[in-house]
Amino acid sequence: MEKDRSEAYDLSLFEPKRQELPASGQKNNVIKLTQEQLDKSRRVKIQPLHALATFLSMAVVVGIVGSVVYGQAQLNELTDQINTAQAELSEAQSTYTQLKMKSDSRLSLDTVEEYAKDTLGMRRISQEQVVCISLSSGDKGEVLQEDGSVLGSLWNWIQNLLS
Numbered sequence: 517m518e519k520d521r522s523e524a525y526d527l528s529l530f531e532p533k534r535q536e537l538p539a540s541g542q543k544n545n546v547i548k549l550t551q552e553q554l555d556k557s558r559r560v561k562i563q564p565l566h567a568l569a570t571f572l573s574m575a576v577v578v579g580i581v582g583s584v585v586y587g588q589a590q591l592n593e594l595t596d597q598i599n600t601a602q603a604e605l606s607e608a609q610s611t612y613t614q615l616k617m618k619s620d621s622r623l624s625l626d627t628v629e630e631y632a633k634d635t636l637g638m639r640r641i642s643q644e645q646v647v648c649i650s651l652s653s654g655d656k657g658e659v660l661q662e663d664g665s666v667l668g669s670l671w672n673w674i675q676n677l678l679s
Contacts (some may be wrong), residue, residue, distance in 0.1 A: 632638040
């Protein structure tokens with residue numbers, strides 16, 4: 517029991533309706549607007565204060581963007597300088613280490629002893645080169661300290677504390 521309904525498939529129902537042409541046969545291209553619509557469609561008069569405010573706000577925005585870009589450029593330059601300085605420091609430390617090792621190898625005890633033997637004609641100390649000296653009981657050295665005033669002894673005590 518199926519009913520035959522053609523409304524669902526009638527596409528003419530969804531087409532826009534045509535407007536009737538005037539009786540004279542010519543199209544009327546004149547659009548009538550109300551006074552409110554006319555006021556909306558008119559050009560806006562340029563107001564100097566609004567234009568100045570817009571210009572100043574744009575200048576501030578351009579200034580801020582310019583300062584940020586300039587700051588980033590400065591940051592990049594400083595970063596490059598730091599990287600260059602760190603590379604130079606690393607190279608200098610490497611050179612220092614090489615020179616230090618070279619210097620240490622030249623000044624080792626074996627090298628100094630060999631230089632003393634071969635070039636200067638020296639030899640190691642032996643027992644026969646040692647001479648013992650004995651002093652008689654009457655010969656001795658003493659350090660005499662002057663007996664000063666109370667201020668002098670106080671001054672010496674302060675100096676001893678600081679040294």
